[in-house]
Amino acid sequence: xxFKFHFxxxxxxxxVAALFYFSATAQFTLAIHLKNVPASNSSHDIFVAxxxxxxxxxxSNSKLLRNGDGYFFELKGLKAGTYQFKFTGGSWDxxxxxxxxxxxxxxxxxxxxxxxxxxDIAGWKDDFVPVPKAHTASPNVHILxxxxxxxxxxxxxxxxxxxxxxxSNSKNHYPVMYLQDGQNIFDAYTSGYGEWGVDECLDSLxxxxxxxxxxxxxxxxxxxxxxxxxxxxxxxxDSTTSKIFSPQGDEYVQFLIETxxxxxxxxxxxxxxxxxxxxxxxxMGGLIAYYAALKYPGVFGKAGIFSPAFWTANEIExxxxxxxxxxxxxxxxxxxxxxxxxxxxxxxxxxxxxxxxSTAMIYSLIDSAGLHNEQSWKKxxxxxxNWIIADGYNVITKGED
Numbered sequence: 297x298x299f300k301f302h303f304x305x306x307x308x309x310x311x312v313a314a315l316f317y318f319s320a321t322a323q324f325t326l327a328i329h330l331k332n333v334p335a336s337n338s339s340h341d342i343f344v345a346x347x348x349x350x351x352x353x354x355x356s357n358s359k360l361l362r363n364g365d366g367y368f369f370e371l372k373g374l375k376a377g378t379y380q381f382k383f384t385g386g387s388w389d390x391x392x393x394x395x396x397x398x399x400x401x402x403x404x405x406x407x408x409x410x411x412x413x414x415x416d417i418a419g420w421k422d423d424f425v426p427v428p429k430a431h432t433a434s435p436n437v438h439i440l441x442x443x444x445x446x447x448x449x450x451x452x453x454x455x456x457x458x459x460x461x462x463x464s465n466s467k468n469h470y471p472v473m474y475l476q477d478g479q480n481i482f483d484a485y486t487s488g489y490g491e492w493g494v495d496e497c498l499d500s501l502x503x504x505x506x507x508x509x510x511x512x513x514x515x516x517x518x519x520x521x522x523x524x525x526x527x528x529x530x531x532x533x534d535s536t537t538s539k540i541f542s543p544q545g546d547e548y549v550q551f552l553i554e555t556x557x558x559x560x561x562x563x564x565x566x567x568x569x570x571x572x573x574x575x576x577x578x579x580m581g582g583l584i585a586y587y588a589a590l591k592y593p594g595v596f597g598k599a600g601i602f603s604p605a606f607w608t609a610n611e612i613e614x615x616x617x618x619x620x621x622x623x624x625x626x627x628x629x630x631x632x633x634x635x636x637x638x639x640x641x642x643x644x645x646x647x648x649x650x651x652x653x654s655t656a657m658i659y660s661l662i663d664s665a666g667l668h669n670e671q672s673w674k675k676x677x678x679x680x681x682n683w684i685i686a687d688g689y690n691v692i693t694k695g696e697d
Contacts (some may be wrong), residue, residue, distance in 0.1 A: 322368065324374050324407055328413055329365075329414040331365070343358050343360065343386060344383055346402075347634070348379055374407055378633070380401070382668065392421070393418070409628050411446040430485060434495040436461060439455070447561075449551065456482055460498065471574065472567070474573075474596075476585065478513030481494050489669060493677070494552050506681075509681070510686060527549070527584070527609065528586050528610070529607045530608045541608075576602070577601075578602035578687050581673075582605065586601045590619060597624070597625035599625075602676075624656055625656050627650065630661050631643045633662055644662075661676065
């Protein structure tokens with residue numbers, strides 16, 4: 297099976313589920329030998345960033361050592377599993393690439409015993425002039441405001457809006473979905489690592505007869521993303537440094553509830569009830585989407601939680617315990633198995649806890665080929681949308697041999 301999924305439907309005592317188990321307990325060593333690197337940047341340090349170190353491109357514990365035969369590094373104490381990584385020069389603008397400057401896929405090792413692997417690097421990204429990107433947003437996407445004011449944070453932010461085909465020629469009212477990381481939702485030009493293609497997906501689904509939806513995309517704050525999308529203080533640590541991210545998640549959610557939603561409801565023909573108000577996001581955006589739906593179930597009746605960064609918010613489990621019995625509605629959880637065992641385990645634990653505490657309907661999906669990137673979230677957006685937008689307690693079952 298290329299993915300695992302299950303539904304929880306407590307009100308009808310229906311469970312079509314498969315629990316996700318981890319059986320690997322042995323610890324192994326992965327020895328990495330980097331044989332050849334481009335001469336242009338041979339002087340800078342080389343690091344390995346992957347799902348074993350939270351993709352930190354300058355982790356001092358993951359710096360390769362140089363000798364006469366190249367560069368070497370050993371990852372010790374690893375459990376059996378699939379590990380993905382890339383080589384960097386200390387930042388993501390110095391990541392490895394092809395000899396022509398194109399992006400390369402993550403390197404991948406399926407670890408079942410002590411292993412030694414060898415690689416060459418064809419190029420470094422900072423040796424090439426960035427290739428101009430084209431705009432890809434569909435005609436149904438508009439910039440609502442480039443400097444929409446957020447009084448709760450005293451900041452300004454670009455806001456996008458997708459109006460479903462036929463909106464201007466009808467008097468229909470529509471559900472509204474609030475999506476985080478607006479830069480990456482509609483337009484490849486503004487995205488850092490590719491876009492979700494939400495507009496093209498919805499254009500296609502609506503033509504097939506699916507219900508339409510207004511989508512509001514809110515840009516993240518760049519370097520303030522870790523604070524604005526987290527309601528709790530988070531401390532990032534490695535062997536030599538420590539950085540504290542002070543929480544602004546509550547203020548951000550209040551912006552959505554007190555400022556943005558009333559503005560959207562006044563300006564557009566929306567269905568304002570909680571059953572027609574969806575919040576969604578990925579990674580840190582998935583964390584704040586879950587928090588908002590958990591804390592304010594009277595506002596957000598449906599949530600899409602893609603690859604949630606629960607590892608940055610240990611307190612989210614206690615909140616689930618304390619308010620879970622007040623939650624109804626629908627929750628869609630997604631995680632790629634290749635994102636790492638810890639992250640899958642964190643999501644499954646929270647998802648099962650809210651399933652037991654609440655009367656919400658839950659769709660939980662683990663894609664065995666899934667990664668922590670826009671391409672993976674794009675892959676499952678239509679599945680999420682079809683399920684979350686439908687009335688009642690529908691059950692969508694699917695599988696592949």
